[in-house]
Amino acid sequence: MMTNNIIGGMRKNMANENKEKLGIDPVKKKTGIRKRENSNTNGYLFMLPYALMFVVFILLPTVLAVVLSFTNFNAIQFPKFVGFLNYITLITSDEVFMQYVLPNTVLYAVVVGIGGYILAFVLAWALCNLTKVPRTIFALILYSPSMTAGVAMTVLWKVIFSGDQTGLLNA
Numbered sequence: 001m002m003t004n005n006i007i008g009g010m011r012k013n014m015a016n017e018n019k020e021k022l023g024i025d026p027v028k029k030k031t032g033i034r035k036r037e038n039s040n041t042n043g044y045l046f047m048l049p050y051a052l053m054f055v056v057f058i059l060l061p062t063v064l065a066v067v068l069s070f071t072n073f074n075a076i077q078f079p080k081f082v083g084f085l086n087y088i089t090l091i092t093s094d095e096v097f098m099q100y101v102l103p104n105t106v107l108y109a110v111v112v113g114i115g116g117y118i119l120a121f122v123l124a125w126a127l128c129n130l131t132k133v134p135r136t137i138f139a140l141i142l143y144s145p146s147m148t149a150g151v152a153m154t155v156l157w158k159v160i161f162s163g164d165q166t167g168l169l170n171a
Helices: 002-022 032-038 041-068 085-092 095-129 132-160
Strands: none
Touching: 085 095, 095 132
């Protein structure tokens, strides 16, 4: 083991000496090309609008909703911190929540969540196992609702902004 380290070190020193004789710097620093490869400035600039919108419209309202859930807040007065009192009241003394809201929410989550995954898997499996002609027809039936809205909006905007006198916004 020690012999390998000595030999390896000797080889490294010999290589560095040969490089010095040839006029090459044995300890080469990173070039500008390597530095550019590690720079992600353009990627961050392209991501900035999405990140700002995500923070403003998703993250900030979620955090504020969680913070406000620990307060007594009526939109007129400044929120007063009450801790877990709102949650304790909701679970212990709100009969409507425990009788209707919570069971309906859990049932909806189970049916939509698990049922949606099972239905999507079964439809994808069926689509995969069909031959070409039935698969094409089934795919058209399956995907047409998601395409209909885009087509309808395109037709509507073409009617509104039509270039001739029949355009609704051109009158």
